[in-house]
Amino acid sequence: MTLLIRGGTVVNHDHTRRADVLIEDGTIVAVGAKLEAPVGAEVIDAGGAFVLPGGIDPHTHLDMPFMGTYSADDFESGTTAAVAGGTTMVVDFCLPGPGQSLLAAYQEWRHKGEKAVADYSLHMAITWWDKQVFDEMETVVKTYGINTFKHFLAYKGALMVNDDELFHSFSRCAGLGALPLVHAENGDIVFRLQQHYFDLGVTGPEGHSYSRPPEVEGEATNRAIMIADMAGSPLYVVHTSCRESHEAIARARAAGKRVFGEPLIQHLVLDDREYQSKDWDYAARRVMSPPFRDRSHQASLWAGLQSGSLQVVATDHCAFTTDQKRFGLGDFRKIPNGTGGLEDRMPVLWDAGVNTGRLTPEEFVAVTSTNIARILNIYPRKGAVAVGSDADLVVWDPEATKTVSAKTQKSRIDYNVFEGYRCRGLPAVTISRGRVVYRDGAVSAKPGDGQYVERPAFPAVHVANATWKDLTRPRGVERLEVTP
Numbered sequence: 001m002t003l004l005i006r007g008g009t010v011v012n013h014d015h016t017r018r019a020d021v022l023i024e025d026g027t028i029v030a031v032g033a034k035l036e037a038p039v040g041a042e043v044i045d046a047g048g049a050f051v052l053p054g055g056i057d058p059h060t061h062l063d064m065p066f067m068g069t070y071s072a073d074d075f076e077s078g079t080t081a082a083v084a085g086g087t088t089m090v091v092d093f094c095l096p097g098p099g100q101s102l103l104a105a106y107q108e109w110r111h112k113g114e115k116a117v118a119d120y121s122l123h124m125a126i127t128w129w130d131k132q133v134f135d136e137m138e139t140v141v142k143t144y145g146i147n148t149f150k151h152f153l154a155y156k157g158a159l160m161v162n163d164d165e166l167f168h169s170f171s172r173c174a175g176l177g178a179l180p181l182v183h184a185e186n187g188d189i190v191f192r193l194q195q196h197y198f199d200l201g202v203t204g205p206e207g208h209s210y211s212r213p214p215e216v217e218g219e220a221t222n223r224a225i226m227i228a229d230m231a232g233s234p235l236y237v238v239h240t241s242c243r244e245s246h247e248a249i250a251r252a253r254a255a256g257k258r259v260f261g262e263p264l265i266q267h268l269v270l271d272d273r274e275y276q277s278k279d280w281d282y283a284a285r286r287v288m289s290p291p292f293r294d295r296s297h298q299a300s301l302w303a304g305l306q307s308g309s310l311q312v313v314a315t316d317h318c319a320f321t322t323d324q325k326r327f328g329l330g331d332f333r334k335i336p337n338g339t340g341g342l343e344d345r346m347p348v349l350w351d352a353g354v355n356t357g358r359l360t361p362e363e364f365v366a367v368t369s370t371n372i373a374r375i376l377n378i379y380p381r382k383g384a385v386a387v388g389s390d391a392d393l394v395v396w397d398p399e400a401t402k403t404v405s406a407k408t409q410k411s412r413i414d415y416n417v418f419e420g421y422r423c424r425g426l427p428a429v430t431i432s433r434g435r436v437v438y439r440d441g442a443v444s445a446k447p448g449d450g451q452y453v454e455r456p457a458f459p460a461v462h463v464a465n466a467t468w469k470d471l472t473r474p475r476g477v478e479r480l481e482v483t484p
């Protein structure tokens, strides 16, 4: 199948130019001025709009078993929302249960992924530790094409791992050429603070926010960075939500460490006043970890994206219905943690980022697509409008407007945390591997159209880390023998 996108302005992370894009059998075969349409080609007139690499959201939880229920969007509704918002690939988290084989969990998540309408990939979570996990990590990397392992420093008694497990797993990642990811909140302290506020009589959703202050995130981020450094591993910090965590990442980078930070679109535009709503449902729908912060933290996150100390904007899409949120009526600790955002990430970020001058269109492409493609080792197959890349593209109309509303969204849940947000700048057409999957408000892709994307290990990064570690390692002092 041949497709020509004519008359657009192609924006990559490093350059912008007027160019047509020719696609054959799912791959970009030419990018240039005034390309001829081959006989039989479908032609899309971009009409001067931007042509961007499709968005990549590296942080979703579709059909996730969590806090006694399952997240409401599965791979079908989640990826449908994604393409409607200009995102052509998601990376979800495979979560082995306690004592469950990583290989069995992988098969379960691949089964869930069979319904995806857009491409997807998986991170593997390390939720427990012993020799079996150590051994299976190799198969996960070499056979399943997963080069990222997630570690939760929060959710005590459920997903949380301790420092010993962290050091073992990070060291194993270093040996395999894989990248560890962390949810950085100190789960022991969160547990105590939850009890403290509950005992004081704070039972509503605001208790969730009070019990997860920026300090628990700052501490855990610093700790994970230091442990990764000692293990000789790079590190990716998911949902970086506050100044303390951002500063830890910026400090590490300034010291030459390979550390990456990922703010969420929610933390960039929504703040903690939401938890003060008198409407329990309204506040509970916004319960996620880390919670929304005060506006001074937002300024820090934007500055990080602008200066390059933070690299990626994700969603952590983990959507629960109002009925599910009500599991926590009377006890905020039981409110399922998570919010949606897959359909909204790119439009809201364009509006709050590009329309305000915080980001250039090229920086927008970097933080929504290219940087994460590079971090996940799938660039330039993904994350670029370039010859040889997968034809995952968005024709982006910078003047189109909409007001976010749960009534028109593709997600299955009954509300939207961005409700009423007026966006200027929207996807007009989304293309996945050369096929139009979204146009004029309608998604045409079908369950099963999405393909699983394998991601090879990063030998070069780990060789560099190991070389430097070896050069700088403490060595025993050679001394003259002392004769007794």
Ligand SMILES: NC(=O)NCCC(=O)O
Pocket: 061, 183, 287, 288, 289, 290, 316, 318, 337, 338, 339
């Ligand atoms: N973020 C959140 O509240 N829910 C999803 C699980 C996680 O990422 O911590």
Ligand SMILES: [Zn+2]
Pocket: 183, 238, 239, 289, 290
């Ligand atoms: Zn998390």
Ligand SMILES: [Zn+2]
Pocket: 059, 060, 061, 316, 318
């Ligand atoms: Zn998450």
